[in-house]
Amino acid sequence: MKSYAQPIKRLIAELAKLPGIGEKTAARLANYILRATPEDVEKLAESLVEVKRKIRLCRICLNPTEEEVCHICGNPARDQHVICVVEEPDALAAIEESGVFHGLYHVLHGALAPLDGIGPENLRLGELSRRISEGRIQELILATNPNVHGEATALLITRMFKDADIRITRIAMGVPMGGDLKYVDKMTISKSMEFRRGM
């Protein structure tokens, strides 16, 4: 880093703050930006500013959107009785891509992470409580990630709404499609046995 001019150092430092970007990758991106045409760099900079200015969280499900209410919450054809709870917008996007779910979502913007000090107050649970207390919801599908943090979050939500008159379900866990059993880890195998289905 020492040999770079100050503005390049600053760019590398800013890029390295992005998730999944180490210093080496940041330096490579900075070099790319240096070589790019002024128009391309301006387009990139504008898109960064625009996304921050125009995008906000949907008033209902907290998914990032341009409007006050996102296109999913605003669509009367979606099942208004089911909420699928996810940790992050990218999980919502993945489920949407599959095209099989026709209900609504709720984005928590995180998961319980005790060692990082992330507790219930750091997740968007208050908004979820409010939606449930309105009384229209019949089922909550917990689609948090199948790891310790996601499991703990699912257990927390189950505990929060155990007395509410709703069905709470957890997405199934098991062997991946197209996989080979000999490469599947022990825990996943045991879950797939636990959640086997009749034929």
Place this chain on the structure above:
Amino acid sequence: MSARETHKTAGFVLRSLQYGESDLIVTFYTREFGKIKGIAKGAKRSRKRFANVFEPFSLTQIIFSRRNRDSLAFIDACDILDHFAAIRMDLEKTLTASYFIDLAEHFSPEGKRNDGVFALLLDFLPLLTRENVSEPIIRFFEMRLLKAAGFEPELAACVRCKTPVANGSPYYFFPKEGGIFCTACARPQRYDQSISAGAVRTLLLGKDMDLEKMKMISMTESLASESRSILCGFISYVLGREVQSLKVLEQVRRYCP
């Protein structure tokens, strides 16, 4: 370039952090090397080599290589010995196990073997799979960890006059002094919170009590809150900071009892 040495050891996963696009930096508490940090190359991408293994508090068998004691370890292989599935299916247990490994991490300098700390995790994590979480289990873990790490508070006698703890009289715990004072030596100010001889005795008892007997200990609410205030106050004094996972554990209890 000197040759790399390869080691094999059992270790608890303390935490893992994404590094770059596809790597993870994982912190373990190992039997032979104490707390170590290693890089798992490609762990984010390869579901085959490192599937599901770097989850907090899992007990694993790791093979790692490094150039010398001070260089970063490369994790070559990692196999699960125990996922502690029963802990992961229970919120209180997950939060408590997280607190245990959080404490182990905070009280362990990197690269320093400590058989006591490893044995403690090896006792208390399986215990959590069998028993429900209770105040005594948490407090006794804290007592034993402080002892193993060399920070055992003096609770058997007054730090100043050395008079052994006697029933009935109130005591005062001063983190700065590392132990209890009797009323005569403490010269308590109005804001100093006294603690009962009962709380002191219970903690002393839990220090080396047989694990299986622990479930027979029950603490009244006042005893539990006295014990908590002694130990958690002392721990944050020694560390110079609050322990995050304990805050989360208590936040969850408040949030949905």
